[in-house]
Amino acid sequence: MGTSNIEFDIPDGPRSKVESAFKAQQRQDASNNGSREGYSGDFQTVSSVDFHSKEFTDYNEAHDYCLDNAEKWSTVVAVKYKCFNHLKKSGKALKFISGELVSNKLLTLKERLVNEKLADSNLRDKITKGIKEAKSKTIGCKNCNSQVNRKYVKQVLCCPVCSNTLMSPTAVKQLKNKGDKLADINKQIKEETNKLKTKNSKLAKTRWLIAGWGAS
Secondary structure (H helix, E strand, O other), X not given: OOEEEEEEEEEOOOHHXXXXXXXXXXXXXXXXHOOHHHOOOOHHHOOEEEEEEEEEOOHHHHHHHHHHHOEOOOEEEEEEEEEOHHXXXXXXXXXXXXXXXXXXXXXXXXXXXXXXXXXXXXXXXXXXXXXXXXXXXXXXXXXOOOXXXXXXXOOOOEOOOOOOEOOOHHHHHHHHHHHHXXXXXXXXXXXXXXXXXXXOHHHOEEEEEEEEEEEO
């Protein structure tokens, strides 16, 4: 038995509205897909909606939460989230990229993140190539003193005997610095995203997201 991500969202309203929309979606899926012996990968394959009181600042957070907490092939989760998509056509001086509310600062941070990820990947490739393609056939492990044939060194660059890293202290430090920089940029992105949403919270509309896993 497999699983399929199933979801729909509707404007805010009482829970009875969600229940009605859920049943309507089941009927629509039955009409479009047929039963397929219970493995149609849609809302026919779940039996109920589990309401959670959490309210999220955007669709992505709500979506991840629903999928993490839904009971496969049984229940879907319904939560509320704040939506800004309606503002794209309202004439408001706000920017959207792929439906996400953004600012110039946020775009700059995301560009930095892409560049730093590329730099991190290139650094890892360089370190890996240096270890695996060195002229000597073996490399010594400083932890267990084993002499390891380089052809047995895996992509993770660990000693096959003791699992200690075969990277030099300099390489380890370089990767740590890259990791710290990526973590800092991600932190700034999260802070700027939350600041942007808080600043424009009065413009947001509340919606219900109903999502989970269907049997396929």
